[in-house]
Amino acid sequence: MGRDPGIHRKRDEAEGSLVSDGTPIALELKDVRKSFGRTEIIRGCSLQVQQGERVAVIGPNGAGKSTLFNLISGRFAPTSGQVLLNGHRIEGKKPFEINRLGLSRSFQITNIFPKLSVFENLRCGVLWSLGYKYTFLRFLADLDDANERAEQLLEMIRLHKKRDVLAVNLTYAEQRALEVGITIAGGANVILLDEPTAGMSRAETRRFIDLIKEVTAGKTLLTVEHDMGVVFGLADKIAVVVYGEIIAYDTPENVRANQRVQEAYLGSVIATQQAGTST
Amino acid sequence: MEFFTISLLNGISYGLLLFMLSSGLTLIFSMMGVLNFAHASFYMLGAYFAFSATQFLGYFPALLVAPLVVGVLGALFEKYALRRVHKYGHVPELLITFGLSFIVLEMVQLVWGTSSVDYRVPALLSGPLFTLYGTQFPLYRGFMMLVAVLMLVAIWLLLTRTRIGLVIQAALTHPDTVEALGHNVPRVFMLVFGGGAALAGLAGVIGGNAFVTEPGMAATVGSVIFVVVVVGGMGSLAGAFVASLLIGILQTFAVGVDASLMGALQVAGWSITPQTFGYALWKLKISQIAPILPYVFLVLILIFRPKGLLGTREG
Amino acid sequence: QKGETVRIAFMDPLSGPFANVGQNQLKSWQYIAERYSGKNAAGVKFEVVGFDNKGSPQESLNTLKAAIDQGFRYVTQGNGSGAATAILDAVAKHNERNPGKEVVYLNYAAVDPALTNEKCDYWHFRLDADTSMKMEALTSFMKEQPKVKSVFLINQNYSHGHQVAKYFRDAIARKRPDVKVVGEDLHPIGSVKDFAPYVAKIKQSGADTIVTGNWGQDLTLLVKALNDAGLKIPMYTYYAGVTGTPTALAAGGDSEVYVVAYGHANQTGEMGQIGQEFLKKFNDDYYTYATYNGIQLLSAAMAKAKSTDPVKVAKSLEGLSVKSFAGDVTMRASDHQLQQAMYITKWQKAKPGEYSVEKTGYTFVPIKQMDPYVSSTPTSCQMKRPSAG
């Protein structure tokens, strides 16, 4: 059950294109830039993601993928440019405001509530979206919908056996799963995952990708990945970020064929193999 | 002009004294993340040790011996107590220093009694340094300023010319990794804590006779030195220095300002009488709140610039 | 009554920052009690037991409860008007709610005038002179000092400091209208580390005299700062004689300090003897002379009442006069404020034979003694006396 982001909609801020080929645009970046001090890290990114699309963001280390996510999700404010979520400008808003508008993200470096149990972690993710806000006049135990949803999530991320274990005591892979669990808990319909499978073994990765597919069905998904197998298996479209710019944004096939992408990122493996040594 | 010059001198010298008191705390606070509530107790110990040492050795040897002894005590405390609670986080660290401050206080009273001791400025350093507009500037104050500046330089060199600072900051978050890179982390921590305590001890040697050496002396400087460290910005020695001077000067000049809100309002045409609601507040003069201005300053700084004057991060 | 033991609960800080004062005063009480046990008008024995109230009003209430539980019917306290108010109030309520178990409170040092004015209570008896009385004495002395022309008032910013300033202005306006107050400062209590700025301000004001009610380190630091700056002007004080302060004063060098009090260190006769013996026994100065008056008054009242019952003793204490070390003293019935002689003493190097205060080589020499009427002030007290008595 997703929730209606329209509840929080502020009319006066709504602007921009809603439709390109019939499907509404869930997320749009317009010439977004970000500098830290004097270095410009994001150098004019524009991007349109349609509702229900899965987009993989790839690019070399330090290209600015995580930074881009941070800009979208409100961790940082862009230096200039616009970010639109379902047609509403969200740049410069606080993370919680953006979350309430229906966007949720996970982190590259695990970011959970270490001293709460797995179940509590998930329930924390659920509460706001079910409208419980800051209430202190109702017992958690009586919030049947929240509890039910948290239990469901437990099953989904396959941690039901660890329901009452403190998150800090989970293994790394379990923590990663929990990280994603918290992210999807609020029922946001735009989801950003930053290297969700980092640190997992092949097999775990495979299982995990299936899980992600399952839990994000019908939602808009952006994910940063280095594992090309995963990327090509998961994504409808791929955005290639190099040095703060999106140099390509296309279907996997086209991206694979793209010359610049080859040079900047993918092809290197093949290239170096041909060239032999390259010190 | 006369008042201004003398106040400025007073302000600077008081500021330097504050710096002397808080430099060790800054060192420990910024590098180890420990809010050392016993810092003022080390200051007190310094004064008492100096008092006793002066009787046997004379003042100048005491100037060396007392801080050393305090430093060793600090290092031992780090080694046998503080280190054990480090893993539990900041609050237990803070509480254990709290406990220590009680113990030091009681010990001091046991050894030296409950009233003040007769610890005097040595004859060599008493008397005026110069006279300005008929007001003497005491030689001892000059000496105090000199020592404070020397302290600043010494710590500065230590931090910039050695990697101790880096080792500690890194060890705060990743002690194992730092050790694996070949640094003896526990020893560095011990040295820093001991060093910080020694600095407090030195301040005690110098402050003890400039002011009064008595069991209450720790409590009186206790919280204001935190203000200096926080206002300056955690992790910033230069910040502490600037903050000390600023607070010193601010406070000194505030004593001279007899303006009040009532005055301001009356100028604006409001009449305030003893019957007006909140009269006590309106009639309060700036000079009356001078000594608590640092706290006002602290609250304002944290609200508007939580990094502190020269700090780089919050908390 | 003869041979009975009267137990007095002493409640003052015995630990913490003011422990030195409390400890000394407890010893003073115990010493005097022992000295006059059996050898007094009523022939009773006295026993003084210390309770640590840590200087806190709330803790005082606990110690009071503890003392009453243990059967004490006489309590004494002095350090701090806050605790005094609390005890006065609690004793009043206790006596009202527990008839037959009345308690008498001897206040030997808390000097807030309110305690014998608007807050006065039948069960409370003050042995010290209050702030207004001391100021009467002090200004009477200053009246005769032609040097005094412009005064700077520096005080701690709390009720005692406020009162000192207020009573000084009142009294001096009556006695020496020509004296000008050229500056006044109130500073937070106990939090000034450096008095140099205040000294600069005093100097700038052109004052030739300082009047201060400061005590503890607020006083010693002020004196030190004055010496450091070379500003040698006379200072009129209340509390230069309190434990620790003389030592600090001595370390600061020569300065002209006057103290107003109801006693002094260079007494002759029995009082001088007590001082010497106390010094020998405890290696400490005896300066809480009110303990002497307290025991004398109690025993006289007991003799008069022929009983140690607090209700009777309280009644006979009213208006009672006894011989003290400085003439007769009277417990004024209207407000239970002891009327006694006052002294002005001056801080100076001790000559041979003079009492070296805290072994500093300095002493407070009496330069003026004033009869009780000089310092007597009117009271606004409307004493409610128990109907039975």
Place this chain on the structure above:
Amino acid sequence: MARTKDYYEFKPYNVARWTIWGAFALLLLVAPLVFTSSLGHTMLSQMGIAIIVCLSYNMILGQGGMLSFGHAVYSGMGSFLAIHTLNLVSKGGWAIPVSLIPIVGGLSGMLVAVLFGYVTTKKAATPFAMITLGIGELVWASSLMFPEFFGGEGGISSNRVAGPKPLGITFGPQIQLYYLIAFYTFVCTAAMFAFTRTPLGRMLNAVRDNPERVEFVGYDTQKVRYIAFILSAFFAGISGGLAALNFEIVTSEVVSAPRSGAYLLFTFLGGATFFFGPIIGGVLLVLAGVLLSELTKAWLLYLGLIFLFMVMYAPGGIASLIMMNLRVASFGRLKELWVSYLALAFTALVALLGAAAIIEMVYHLQLNAALGPKLQFLGASLDARGVDSWFGAAFVMLTGVALFEVARRHYVHQWDEIQEFIEKEMKRREAL
């Protein structure tokens, strides 16, 4: 020992929970019948008050991770406003029943928190701690500077026998007041416990653990902290109001830094990681304040030492010690330990006895040397100048320490073995 902190939670509506609350209520009811002296009654009253304030402090410290150095501001302002209200009542101005005065205190504490909390809770961690330190110092300093409101040194006094007296309850006798306090203690404890199980209570935990992530699940961390801070101040204010009724005098010490420090220390000593820890802390606060100082002049030294050792060896406070043993008990192995505990207690007592005798002699020499070298210590008479006494005390202490060490080694061994067993057992159960 530290690793055994495990997740602990009351299961909803279980028998244990009813039993515990029932027992708590019963304890509150019968306590004054057991301790009947008037000192006993005041102390019990004060314990109730301290329990509320420590629990309220733990709402922000333990549950919200906010280290405050100025909690006394809120309880203290509650006290002041409550006593002013009480005075109005006794002047016949207002007709509020005395039993509701604590609520007035609570609302006042809350109001002050609305004001100050707005600035303090904008920040977390150290900046938060430092702002509270600053505000605490400011309020404390002001409390002496504005005698009009704070009553100067003498404070504000009042008489609690005032206003309407339903059923002839005047609250004059301490016992009546005690039951009022006990009632409030029970209700406030229940309310604060309930708070931990509400959405806001849970989010407060989340904010403590990882404020950043909280922002990404839709919550404004500042607001969470702010509301919790205000609620905590409400309970602090109630306790302040009760204190005003209990003492019938309020002086500036109630807003002082040492008071705030005491709340922090004792909450921690009781155990900040468990809900019931501060209850223990509150009880100890009163015991230490009233009784310890009666027993010995060296009480501050003992207090300092207790803190030092507690922080070093049981950083979870007394509550964590209890919980660890309960865990052992729930695996049915506590009974093996009681001999060890007896041995530990006995040897510790011996060591303590020796050490205390030495400490007392030192204090005696320093403070009361003039009263002669003899002093009474627990019925024995010691000679502070005599070699015998020193030798004897040292001997007792050293024997105690040595035996304690033997007992401790044995105990640690046993304890480790049991913990190992428990871990295995838990793995096994998990696998089932």
Place this chain on the structure above:
Amino acid sequence: MLQIDNLHAFYGKSHVLHGVRFEVGEGEIVALLGRNGSGRSTTAKAVMGMVECTGDVLWKGQPLVGRKPYEIAHLGLGYVPENRDIFPRLTVHQNLMLGQKGARARKQAASAGARGRWSFDDMYGMFPRLKERQHTEAGVLSGGEQQMLTLCRTLMGDPSLIIIDEPTEGLAPKIVELVAEYLKTLKSRGVSVLLIEQKLTIALSISDRALVMGHGSIVFQGTPETLRGDAYIRKEWLEV
């Protein structure tokens, strides 16, 4: 150089390594493979003295068990932890500075015959990206940059043997290649490498020998070729 025999390691009460035994020779690259949780990282930590362990670890004949990590580091062992333990609040450059050993340790190493092999410039030359970011706080570096930094930081200590735990984790394919190249350079400069890896292809392409670990002990030792050829071992111990 490094000889390990009968090594057992524990996390508290849990017994993780059960008698590990292998050697690393001078100038050799040895790959240590295995599934998640098989105990490879623990082996590395045990060698560095960072976990409780028993058994024999000999380094140039000296026993290491029971020594403190910094002492072990002084003897010339370097360790690159798996979880990118960069020091987040120090700049990149300061991170590298911490890689250098203290003056006394350097003197000690010099007298033992070691020469400084690596300088800041070498590091910046190797990863120009780091040079660009050298005055940035390391905490804000991208994941991959942090990985490079950890590697370089350890090299600054001039180790004779470097233990690298999953160096290619989170690195883009291009950088992975680069790292592989650099490991070879290390070897050519006479540094031995114990490489803990997940990515079989890379590990096998650069290593001289491969070890496979399973359930806390070594279950295979041999050349990369044998391992490639040994379908059973691969299936049983490496794939899932």
